[in-house]
Amino acid sequence: MSFLELQNITKIYPNGTKAVNETSLNIENGEFVVFVGPSGCGKSTLLRMIAGLEDITNGEISLDGNVINNIDPSERDVAMVFQNYALYPHMSVFNNMAYGLKNRGISKEEINNKVNDVAKLLEIDQLLTRKPSMLSGGQRQRVAMGRAIVRNPKIFLFDEPLSNLDAKLRNQMRLEIKRLQRQMGVTSIFVTHDQTEAMTLGDRIVVINNGVVEQVGTPKEIYSKPNTKFVAEFIGSPQMNLFNCKIENGIAHIADIKINLNNSKNIEDASLGIRPDDILISDNGQHTCVANLVEYLGSDMIIYSKIGDQEFSCKLSSKINLNSGDTFKFDISYTLVHLFDNTSGSRV
Amino acid sequence: MKFKPLEILTHIILILGVLLMVLPIWFSFATSTHDNVSIMTEGMKFFLGESFTYNYNEVLNEKGGWSEEVTAARMFVNSFIMALGIATLKVIISAMSAYALVYFRFKLAVPIFWLIFITLLVPLEVRIFPSYKIVSDLGLTNTYTGLILPLVASATATFFFRQFYKTIPDELLESAKLDGANSWRFFIDFLLPLSKTMLAAMFIFMFVYGYSQYLWPLIMTTDEKYWTVVMGMKIIFTENYEGVALPRTGERFAYIILSMLPPVLVVVILQRWFIKGLIQTEK
Incomplete structure (x- = not known):
C-alpha cells in the first residue's frame, strides 16, 4: 500500500462543474510529485482535497494507511504553502511559525527550539520579530515554507508557491525547495502550471488536463514518451x-x-x-x-x-x-x- | 514660503470652519465661569470669569431633580455606564454576527443579512412603545440592563464588519484551519486583531450614540437614580426657582461643558489606534 492513495477521486462543485474526474494516483513516502497542467485543469482542486480544504464528491483518499476523507484538515498532518503565502499579517514571523504548534499544545520551550532551528535552516533567524509586511517577497516565501516545515507534517503541499516571485528569485527558490525536500525526505506535492518547475522539481510528474490525469511518469518518461497529444504539446519548450x-x-x-x-x-x-x-x-x-x-x-x-x-x-x-x-x-x-x-x- | 492665492483662500475657508466649530464651545465655556448676575445683565461672555470653581462645584454636587436625590455626578456615572455598555455590546454583537454571516455559509445568510439591514429603517423612536412594553414586562425599568439592552443590536456596525471580513483573503482562513484553528480561535486570533481599527472606530461611534440617547432613558427611568446626563440637561437647575430667583445660566453652561467631556475623551484616547490603523494597512 502506498503512502498516499487517491482512488477514483471526483469533485463536482455545487454549480455542476466537474473539476476532477475519476482520478486515481499512488504516491510513495518521500517522493516529490508535481501536478502540472493549464490553469483551471483541476490540479489545485485535487491538492486542496488532499489538504481537506475541499470536500470530496466521490472516491477515497488515504494517507499512511488511514482514510482521511472525513478528517479535519488540522488533523490530517499536512502542511500547505499557498500561492500568496497567506502569512498572518498581524503576527510576527516567530508567531506565524509558532501558531500551529501552539494550537497543538506543545510546550513553549519546545516551540522556541523548533522555530529557531527551522529559522536557521531557512536563514530567516534575523527576521523572527518582524511582521510580514516588512519582508520582501523571497523572505515571505521562506517564512511560508518555515511555517510548513516547523510542523513536521507527513506531506508538504505547495500550491504554485513561486508564481509571485520574479524570475531570478524563482529559480533560486526552486533549487532551495528541491534541496530542502531532499534533505528532509518529506513526501511533497507541488502544483504548478510552469513546465520548467515541473521538470526540474519532480521525481514524478502528473500531467492533468480537464480534470483527468493524462500521464504519470518521471520527467524523462514524460518528455521522451508523451502518452497523449496534450502531454506532447504541453511539455517541452519550444x-x-x-x-x-x-x-x-x-x-x-x-x-x-x-x-x-x-x-x-x-x-x-x-x-x-x-x-x-x-x-x-x-x-x-x-x-x-x-x-x-x-x-x-x-x-x-x-x-x-x-x-x-x-x-x-x-x-x-x-x-x-x-x-x-x-x-x-x-x-x-x-x-x-x-x-x-x-x-x-x-x-x- | 509664498502662498498662492488659491491656498490663501482655502486656508481662510478652513479657518472660518474651525472658528464656526470652536467659538460656540468657547462661548459656553467662558460663560460657565461667570456668576449668574453678570450673565443675566451682560449676556454671553467671551472672556473667562472668576466663578469657575463655584459653578462647577455646584453642578457636580448639588442635588437636583424633583425629589432632590440625584446629583450631576451621579448622572455622569449613569450615562457613562449606559454608553459604555451600549458601545461594548454593540461592537461585540455586531462583530460576531458579521462573522456568522460571512464565514458560516448557512442557507439563509443573505436574507438574514438584509433583514438585519432593514432594521436601520426602524430606529428606536419608531418602536419605542413596543420596546417599552417588553422591557417593562421583563421588569427591567429603572435598571441599567433596561437602559442598555434594547439598544445593543446594530445594523450599521454589522454591515461594516461584514464588508471588512469580506476583504480578508480566504487563504488566511485555510491556512489557519491547517494550523488547527477552530472557528472560535479564528475569530479571536485573527479577525479581532485584524479589525482593531474597525473596533476602535465602531466603539467611538457607538459610545457617542449611547451617550447622546435622550428619549429612551426619559421613558425608561422613573427613578432619579438612573437619570442620564442628556436628560438632565433639560431638567436640572430649572426647577425650584420660581418667580424671583435668577436663572442659573452659569451652572447650566458648566453642566453642558462637562457633559461634552466623556465623548471627547473617548475620541481622544481611541483616535490614536484609529489613525494608526488607517495609515498602516496590515493586509
Missing part, C-alpha cells in the same frame, strides 16, 4: 511540432513530404510529432524548406518554417549561419517521432 498527416503503409504524408516510419501502420487522421531540437538539419538532408523567421536566443536559435500550410519550428545551435529567407535542408528520423491518433488523442 512546443513539439505536430503535423496533421495521413499514414499509409508506414509512410506519413505531410503535404508533399513523405516520411518513412519504418512500420506498416495505416492511420487516416494522425498527428506526427517531433521536437524542434530533434529535426536534423544538414546540407545533405532529404527535405528542403524556407526559414520564414529566425529567432536568435544566444547559444540557440529557433527557425520558423512551413511544410505545406503547417507551421513548424526547429531549434539549433546559433553557430550555424542561417538567416530569414534562406533555404535549409533537414531530415526527420523515424526514431525521434511521436505518433498520435487524432480521433483518440493517444499515442500509437
